[in-house]
Amino acid sequence: xxxxxxxxxxxxxxxxxxxxxxxxxxxxxxxxxxxxxxxxxxxxxxxxxxxxxxxxxxxxxxxxxxxxxxxxxxxxxxxxxxxxxxxxxxxxxxxxxxxxxxxxxxxxxxxxxxxxxxxxxxxxxxxxxxxxxxxxxxxxxxxxxxxxxxxxxxxxxxxxxxxxxxxxxxxxxxxxxxxxxxxxxxxxxxxxxxxxxxxxxxxxxxxxxxxxxxxxxxxxxxxxxxxxxxxxxxxxxxxxxxxxxxxxxxxxxxxxxxxxxxxxxxxxxxxxxxxxxxxxxxxxxxxxxxxxxxxxxxxxxxxxxxxxxxxxxxxxxxxxxxxxxxxxxxxxxxxxxxxxxxxxxxxxxxxxxxxxxxxxxxxxxxxxxxxxxxx
Numbered sequence: 001x002x003x004x005x006x007x008x009x010x011x012x013x014x015x016x017x018x019x020x021x022x023x024x025x026x027x028x029x030x031x032x033x034x035x036x037x038x039x040x041x042x043x044x045x046x047x048x049x050x051x052x053x054x055x056x057x058x059x060x061x062x063x064x065x066x067x068x069x070x071x072x073x074x075x076x077x078x079x080x081x082x083x084x085x086x087x088x089x090x091x092x093x094x095x096x097x098x099x100x101x102x103x104x105x106x107x108x109x110x111x112x113x114x115x116x117x118x119x120x121x122x123x124x125x126x127x128x129x130x131x132x133x134x135x136x137x138x139x140x141x142x143x144x145x146x147x148x149x150x151x152x153x154x155x156x157x158x159x160x161x162x163x164x165x166x167x168x169x170x171x172x173x174x175x176x177x178x179x180x181x182x183x184x185x186x187x188x189x190x191x192x193x194x195x196x197x198x199x200x201x202x203x204x205x206x207x208x209x210x211x212x213x214x215x216x217x218x219x220x221x222x223x224x225x226x227x228x229x230x231x232x233x234x235x236x237x238x239x240x241x242x243x244x245x246x247x248x249x250x251x252x253x254x255x256x257x258x259x260x261x262x263x264x265x266x267x268x269x270x271x272x273x274x275x276x277x278x279x280x281x282x283x284x285x286x287x288x289x290x291x292x293x294x295x296x297x298x299x300x301x302x303x304x305x306x307x308x309x310x311x312x313x314x315x316x317x318x319x320x321x322x323x324x325x326x327x328x329x330x331x332x333x334x335x336x337x338x339x340x341x342x343x344x345x346x347x348x349x350x351x352x353x354x355x356x357x358x359x360x361x362x363x364x365x366x367x368x369x370x371x372x373x374x375x
Contacts, residue, residue: 003136004031004051004087006079007060015060015094018125022132023058026140044069048082056139057083058090058132061107063097077106085347085354088298090135091119092128150301150346153181157301158339160243160251171265172256172308173240174273176280177339180248180288180297180349187246187291192228195221197291202230204286205242210279212254213240248288248297252280256306259320265309268371270316270364277304278360285352301346304363305339306371314371340366 003023005016023030031050066074083089122128157179198221205213213219219232230242243251254276259267
């Protein structure tokens with residue numbers, strides 16, 4: 001495993017050497033700016049490239065911020081921005097340091113970011129080396145279940161969708177599938193069957209903000225095979241559902257309300273879909289932290305599709321208000337669009353929090369391309 005060591009270089013030579021000893025003692029490769037060979041790229045590009053090629057980032061912070069680059073950030077801060085949501089990040093802070101204002105801002109930025117972050121304080125290089133050794137060892141154990149398989153994760157995400165039309169809503173619905181890896185069971189059969197888990201999920205889904213289930217309707221929890229299913233029905237038909245597998249995989253189905261003005265399910269309003277997509281991924285963050293608080297699951301693939309009226313057309317609220325009584329007829333009849341995914345499809349689990357808005361934005365664009373009137 002490649003471990004990138006991020007910190008100021010000048011003034012932190014001893015700390016960087018201590019971290020390198022810890023990394024190499026565990027038979028991993030330390031990636032450090034001072035070890036880079038001569039190359040045509042700038043030091044900034046070389047460091048960011050080294051970080052991107054690494055599996056883990058160890059960040060060492062003292063009181064000094066460092067020299068600002070053209071971006072207005074220090075080299076270390078740029079490395080932090082690159083790592084957040086993309087790499088597992090471990091932060092080690094030197095105790096008893098008076099922080100410069102910009103360094104305090106960096107610490108505050110890290111403090112607002114919860115997912116995928118291990119933080120510890122140290123007073124000596126010996127203590128730093130010991131804590132880094134333990135943290136990387138724990139990381140090795142947590143990821144030793146099996147190799148991460150991006151292609152297998154994508155295949156699993158797509159397989160979560162069902163083609164059983166008998167369980168679909170009468171109108172349009174947004175379906176969000178998340179597959180988690182490395183593949184392993186994080187829920188025992190007794191936990192899946194326990195009424196408490198279903199009740200906890202129900203309370204979060206119906207009453208937290210944002211809600212993904214209606215608080216005005218009851219929700220029924222049941223176990224189907226090895227899957228926990230929460231279902232809301234309206235007029236005898238499935239209206240919304242949550243499916244949870246022992247591996248942490250999720251399938252959420254949220255109804256899309258009909259557009260006003262008489263077009264009903266013939267129009268898909270972008271703002272309504274964005275709200276439901278954001279709510280689905282926010283709920284997924286909570287559920288994953290609830291069932292896997294130690295983050296054995298490190299990566300995810302999200303796939304999204306819209307099911308229902310195959311002739312529906314995509315509009316923004318503003319476009320619909322201009323002409324609410326008419327629409328362009330789509331040539332899509334009888335052809336249900338396939339699920340959309342990001343490229344690459346897999347992401348670090350922490351990206352669900354750190355890059356939520358970006359993920360929603362990109363998935364929304366991909367859905368809009370599928371459902372536009374000229375698609």
